[in-house]
Amino acid sequence: MDSGAANDPFPHRHLLGIEGLSRREILYLLDHAGAYADQTRGQTEPRLRGRTVINLFFENSTRTRTSFELAAKRLGGDVINMQAQTSSIKKGETLIDTAMTLNAMRPDVLVVRHPESGAVQLLSEKVDCAVINAGDGSHEHPTQALVDALTIRRRKGRLEGLVVAICGDISHSRVARSNIYLLNTMGAQVRVVAPRTLVPAAMERFGVEVFYDMKRGLAGADIVMMLRLQTERMHGSFVPSIREYFHFFGLDYAKLSVAKDDALIMHPGPMNRGVEIDTEVADDIDRSVIRQQVEMGVAVRMACLEALNRDARASAAT
Amino acid sequence: MTERILFTNARLLDPTSNLDRSGELLAENGVIAAFGPNLARDGLGDDVHVVDCAGCCLAPGLVDMRVQLREPGDEHQETLATGAESAVAGGITTMAMLPNTAPPIDDYALVEFVSRRSREIGRAAIRTYAAATKGLKGRELTEYGLLAEAGAVAFTDGVRAVADALVMRRALSYASTFDLLLVQHPEEPSLSAGGAMNAGEIATRLGLAGITAAAETIMVERDIRLVEITGGRYHAAHLSTAGAIDAVRRAKARGLPVTCDTAPHYFALNETAVGDYRTFAKVSPPLRDEEDRRAVIEGLKDGTIDAIASDHTPQDQESKRLPFASAEPGIVGLETLLPLALELYHNGSLNLLQVVRALSQRPAEILRLPGGHLKPGAPADFTIFDLDRPWRIDVGALRSKCKNAPYDGRPVQGLVTRTVVSGRTVFGLEA
Numbered sequence: 095m096d097s098g099a100a101n102d103p104f105p106h107r108h109l110l111g112i113e114g115l116s117r118r119e120i121l122y123l124l125d126h127a128g129a130y131a132d133q134t135r136g137q138t139e140p141r142l143r144g145r146t147v148i149n150l151f152f153e154n155s156t157r158t159r160t161s162f163e164l165a166a167k168r169l170g171g172d173v174i175n176m177q178a179q180t181s182s183i184k185k186g187e188t189l190i191d192t193a194m195t196l197n198a199m200r201p202d203v204l205v206v207r208h209p210e211s212g213a214v215q216l217l218s219e220k221v222d223c224a225v226i227n228a229g230d231g232s233h234e235h236p237t238q239a240l241v242d243a244l245t246i247r248r249r250k251g252r253l254e255g256l257v258v259a260i261c262g263d264i265s266h267s268r269v270a271r272s273n274i275y276l277l278n279t280m281g282a283q284v285r286v287v288a289p290r291t292l293v294p295a296a297m298e299r300f301g302v303e304v305f306y307d308m309k310r311g312l313a314g315a316d317i318v319m320m321l322r323l324q325t326e327r328m329h330g331s332f333v334p335s336i337r338e339y340f341h342f343f344g345l346d347y348a349k350l351s352v353a354k355d356d357a358l359i360m361h362p363g364p365m366n367r368g369v370e371i372d373t374e375v376a377d378d379i380d381r382s383v384i385r386q387q388v389e390m391g392v393a394v395r396m397a398c399l400e401a402l403n404r405d406a407r408a409s410a411a412t
Numbered sequence: 413m414t415e416r417i418l419f420t421n422a423r424l425l426d427p428t429s430n431l432d433r434s435g436e437l438l439a440e441n442g443v444i445a446a447f448g449p450n451l452a453r454d455g456l457g458d459d460v461h462v463v464d465c466a467g468c469c470l471a472p473g474l475v476d477m478r479v480q481l482r483e484p485g486d487e488h489q490e491t492l493a494t495g496a497e498s499a500v501a502g503g504i505t506t507m508a509m510l511p512n513t514a515p516p517i518d519d520y521a522l523v524e525f526v527s528r529r530s531r532e533i534g535r536a537a538i539r540t541y542a543a544a545t546k547g548l549k550g551r552e553l554t555e556y557g558l559l560a561e562a563g564a565v566a567f568t569d570g571v572r573a574v575a576d577a578l579v580m581r582r583a584l585s586y587a588s589t590f591d592l593l594l595v596q597h598p599e600e601p602s603l604s605a606g607g608a609m610n611a612g613e614i615a616t617r618l619g620l621a622g623i624t625a626a627a628e629t630i631m632v633e634r635d636i637r638l639v640e641i642t643g644g645r646y647h648a649a650h651l652s653t654a655g656a657i658d659a660v661r662r663a664k665a666r667g668l669p670v671t672c673d674t675a676p677h678y679f680a681l682n683e684t685a686v687g688d689y690r691t692f693a694k695v696s697p698p699l700r701d702e703e704d705r706r707a708v709i710e711g712l713k714d715g716t717i718d719a720i721a722s723d724h725t726p727q728d729q730e731s732k733r734l735p736f737a738s739a740e741p742g743i744v745g746l747e748t749l750l751p752l753a754l755e756l757y758h759n760g761s762l763n764l765l766q767v768v769r770a771l772s773q774r775p776a777e778i779l780r781l782p783g784g785h786l787k788p789g790a791p792a793d794f795t796i797f798d799l800d801r802p803w804r805i806d807v808g809a810l811r812s813k814c815k816n817a818p819y820d821g822r823p824v825q826g827l828v829t830r831t832v833v834s835g836r837t838v839f840g841l842e843a
Contacts, residue, residue: 289589290642291582306589329552332582338555342590 104401108218108225111234112275127397140170145202152178152208162205165395197221224402232266239272240394245387254281261287262321265294269362287311291332308349315353319360346372422465426786427769439792442834471768473505473793477775478721485514490726490813496535498811500839502747503795503828511543512570518543518554520562539565565779568595584644593645603627608737610683610698629655636663648672652697654707661716675723676752679708691732691739692818718774722749726814744812751824792835801827
């Protein structure tokens with residue numbers, strides 16, 4: 095299987111993060127996801143027929159888990175959902191024991207979300223199947239970044255050269271990290287905008303420009319990407335109050351007015367209306383692509399499952 | 413109609429431009445219009461009001477960056493009005509009050525209350541700090557952005573240190589989002605708890621629990637480390653120890669955004685003033701030993717200590733007439749700020765412009781207030797004082813509601829003869 099690696103458009107066993115993916119690999123996934131997004135349901139080839147996908151979620155999720163499930167089913171695969179709350183993990187089994195147990199059942203793909211950074215990688219080292227990171231701690235959420243990129247590309251026709259402002263809780267956000275890697279790799283100009291308490295150390299080393307003032311950060315932006323502020327960070331530890339956060343960092347029309355006239359508004363969900371985003375802005379059908387992001391979710395996850403199973407087929411053949 | 417006031421026969425002092433010469437100053441509609449050795453009178457017309465300064469010093473109005481007023485909550489000790497009256501008698505034209513009122517100033521409505529009362533009272537301008545943490549409890553940050561928009565000059569927990577290192581780190585970090593200043597009462601509470609005076613020989617003789625100088629040094633050094641990683645602007649209030657002053661000196665040499673002040677009692681007195689359990693000499697931080705007192709003067713000399721603030725702390729008889737350890741700390745200082753600071757000039761420790769700089773220019777710069785210098789267009793806020801006039805402090809005659817000061821009968825030199833706010837005389841010795 096190594097022989098073809100040089101020509102292989104996606105030579106990875108797992109999808110653990112965007113960091114380290116090349117421009118060509120990202121394009122490969124986006125192109126395929128775009129094609130899936132354009133297909134009507136009957137057209138889809140059942141490329142996952144006979145294959146098993148296990149959704150292993152150690153953290154609550156509705157949209158990510160559902161979109162992986164739908165993606166696998168549309169490709170004809172068998173899907174099993176495991177929520178940490180109801181499984182043996184609750185009974186004290188360690189992560190590695192859980193991985194070994196599942197591995198013994200010989201699934202083809204494990205889709206894993208875990209509250210601790212690095213947990214998905216640890217698990218991937220212990221299993222024989224492909225692993226997709228559906229979000230680990232504050233580290234990465236690669237499929238969300240691909241969803242965002244696909245959404246932008248379909249509206250703007252490109253990623254290169256766009257000014258993208260990522261606003262809000264950068265410190266604790268895996269979505270922000272994955273987006274920064276992806277957008278930088280694709281030649282966009284990335285800014286982060288947040289109160290200083292929510293900007294992690296050494297941000298400038300990530301090739302982004304840091305702003306502590308929303309109006310300056312949004313000036314001339316093509317894309318305004320809002321992040322969710324977790325409730326436990328809102329009351330005095332990182333941010334004093336919801337009203338102050340909204341006043342200075344919540345997206346409303348006044349702050350949006352300095353961005354480009356055709357700037358798009360994004361949010362990975364779930365939104366806190368009136369905290370990081372004004373309801374009217376979130377629902378503005380001309381500007382907000384928040385619904386389209388959800389829509390692209392299935393197509394992107396189909397492309398990722400397919401890319402990794404193509405590998406599985408190749409290794410099975412040798 | 414243009415309101416013109418000409419101050420003649422004055423010794424003009426402006427530390428910002430190192431001006432020290434006799435001359436005249438013209439104020440128009442509350443701001444400085446011009447000043448110099450001889451202003452052309454021809455164009456001024458007949459309506460100009462002339463104030464003869466009789467050779468006295470005319471300096472930028474004093475800016476007192478640390479006072480406690482007791483309104484709202486403890487109006488029997490001090491109100492905004494009595495505090496403002498006492499301030500102008502001391503030559504102070506702007507003061508910044510701590511947020512340790514009842515309720516504490518941690519909500520923008522209270523900041524607006526102070527601003528409104530200040531305008532109504534119309535004496536010295538009263539500005540306020542806002543609490544650095546909700547309820548001054550040292551845990552959750554207050555709304556720095558909204559409070560600053562309402563007019564809070566900076567953020568502090570007043571007479572309490574922001575003790576928790578993580579909270580202080582977040583406070584500095586969050587404040588830097590809006591380029592705001594954090595002011596610390598630098599005293600490690602786990603070391604000062606239960607202490608009544610400076611740790612040392614006298615405390616031992618008196619049988620009082622001591623507060624080690626290290627309590628201050630440790631907190632300042634810790635905070636400087638936090639400034640380094642957050643980039644937040646930091647001001648250490650009322651420094652009293654050689655160790656802390658040296659820490660600030662080193663931080664400044666490294667270019668960190670660190671400033672500090674001291675209060676007159678830390679250079680005018682030392683721990684011996686506590687003498688026979690004199691609770692009027694009980695302050696927080698405590699009066700230190702002679703070496704520390706000299707270090708404070710050295711710090712003022714070389715500019716390490718930016719400002720002198722009165723640390724005005726009204727305490728009624730019931731709070732002071734108690735066994736030493738139970739008595740409340742604090743000295744009322746609005747009316748003694750200038751004469752005690754001028755002791756440093758009269759005894760040759762500082763030159764006159766250095767004294768004026770620490771009382772006006774630097775505090776105004778640190779708090780980013782408009783006054784503190786003589787410049788066309790600047791507010792016509794002045795302190796006019798007779799530099800050499802000797803007098804004795806009479807604590808009973810202080811205008812503050814409380815008379816807790818250990819200076820009764822102390823001979824001093826330098827007397828405020830007139831205080832001018834926005835061109836208006838708000839205090840006059842003869843008036």
